[in-house]
Amino acid sequence: MTDIVEKLRNTSDLSDEELAALIETDDRDAAELLRRYADETRQKNYGKKVFLRGLIEVSSYCKNDCLYCGIRRSNKDADRYRLSREEIMSCCENGYGLGFRTFVMQGGEDGSFTDDLMCSVISEIKEKYPDCAVTLSLGERSFESYRRMKEAGADRYLLRHEAASQELYSKLHPKEMSLQNRKDCLFALKELGYQVGAGFMVGAPYQSTKHIVADLRFLQELQPQMIGIGPFVPHHNTPFAEEKGGTLELTLRLLGILRLMFPKVLLPATTALGTIAPNGRELGLQTGCNVVMPNLSPVKVRKKYDLYDNKICTGEEAAECRGCLQRRIESAGYEIASERGDCID
Numbered sequence: 001m002t003d004i005v006e007k008l009r010n011t012s013d014l015s016d017e018e019l020a021a022l023i024e025t026d027d028r029d030a031a032e033l034l035r036r037y038a039d040e041t042r043q044k045n046y047g048k049k050v051f052l053r054g055l056i057e058v059s060s061y062c063k064n065d066c067l068y069c070g071i072r073r074s075n076k077d078a079d080r081y082r083l084s085r086e087e088i089m090s091c092c093e094n095g096y097g098l099g100f101r102t103f104v105m106q107g108g109e110d111g112s113f114t115d116d117l118m119c120s121v122i123s124e125i126k127e128k129y130p131d132c133a134v135t136l137s138l139g140e141r142s143f144e145s146y147r148r149m150k151e152a153g154a155d156r157y158l159l160r161h162e163a164a165s166q167e168l169y170s171k172l173h174p175k176e177m178s179l180q181n182r183k184d185c186l187f188a189l190k191e192l193g194y195q196v197g198a199g200f201m202v203g204a205p206y207q208s209t210k211h212i213v214a215d216l217r218f219l220q221e222l223q224p225q226m227i228g229i230g231p232f233v234p235h236h237n238t239p240f241a242e243e244k245g246g247t248l249e250l251t252l253r254l255l256g257i258l259r260l261m262f263p264k265v266l267l268p269a270t271t272a273l274g275t276i277a278p279n280g281r282e283l284g285l286q287t288g289c290n291v292v293m294p295n296l297s298p299v300k301v302r303k304k305y306d307l308y309d310n311k312i313c314t315g316e317e318a319a320e321c322r323g324c325l326q327r328r329i330e331s332a333g334y335e336i337a338s339e340r341g342d343c344i345d
């Protein structure tokens with residue numbers, strides 16, 4: 001198995017069969033070699049830098065009904081909120097003072113966040129903080145909407161494709177959602193000049209190795225600037241409440257594979273990874289990750305942005321989160337870079 005890791009390091013690609021074998025292996029030498037080469041590759045491209053993204057969870061209202069997600073519209077027990085424009089601006093002010101130079105506005109698909117509102121919030125942020133990048137993660141919208149928000153100053157868009165295989169996508173989403181539309185959105189965002197992030201959950205119900213290989217192939221086709229993956233974590237009020245979650249081992253293995261397949265990509269050590277293991281994000285950083293996304297949302301809403309059970313970082317103020325992450329990053333052997341942190345492609 002270590003010969004496959006050598007090949008991946010040398011060529012940044014493998015055959016479907018080799019990828020499948022590496023995804024499924026329990027060979028510890030191969031896992032350790034993969035970790036070492038992933039770290040070597042991230043250090044060659046990004047040194048020891050870790051980029052921070054201040055995450056502002058703008059709304060827990062959602063018109064979609066993704067089967068895995070705690071804020072799906074069918075979850076009648078969800079306690080919903082949306083941030084006002086003033087609250088969003090005050091998160092940015094707080095975050096700027098803490099050294100963040102990227103703000104990510106993420107939320108459910110909430111019709112109240114119209115194009116007019118988003119465009120005016122985006123322009124205000126860019127006017128006040130011209131040295132910062134604005135990232136959006138608001139789900140599927142029209143080409144025209146993406147175009148207007150780009151024109152208003154948005155720089156990046158995160159939209160995980162969730163599952164590139166039609167078979168798996170249909171098992172994770174209700175009938176009215178379409179994989180083709182999700183993919184069309186991602187290509188539209190690229191065409192409009194956004195730096196784009198795609199990705200998927202690891203260990204989602206019904207996910208097999210073959211589906212993961214399809215995800216990797218789709219990512220090769222899309223060539224996003226950022227790839228977000230994290231373990232699936234069940235939420236008690238969803239149809240997947242009793243399903244098993246994704247594992248630390250498989251998530252780390254895929255992070256290592258992604259770093260070698262996409263040497264320059266931005267790769268976050270996600271909150272979900274930190275949720276399933278106390279040192280999950282540190283291990284992610286040591287396996288090729290170079291981004292972390294500390295929570296900048298007002299503390300009073302954090303528990304309500306309840307995508308999955310036991311989500312971490314819901315109790316502390318942003319400044320405490322920043323301090324905690326700084327310690328974690330340094331203890332893992334890396335350093336915070338106080339810059340926008342664009343992809344070096």
Ligand code: SAH
Nearest residue numbers: 068069107108138139160231232233307308
């Ligand atoms: N509405 C936006 C933001 C979604 S939330 C959008 O559609 O892009 C961000 C990500 O959280 C999702 O893309 C999904 O991959 C992840 N997520 C949702 N539920 C999850 C769960 N139960 N476990 C792990 N990750 C989950």
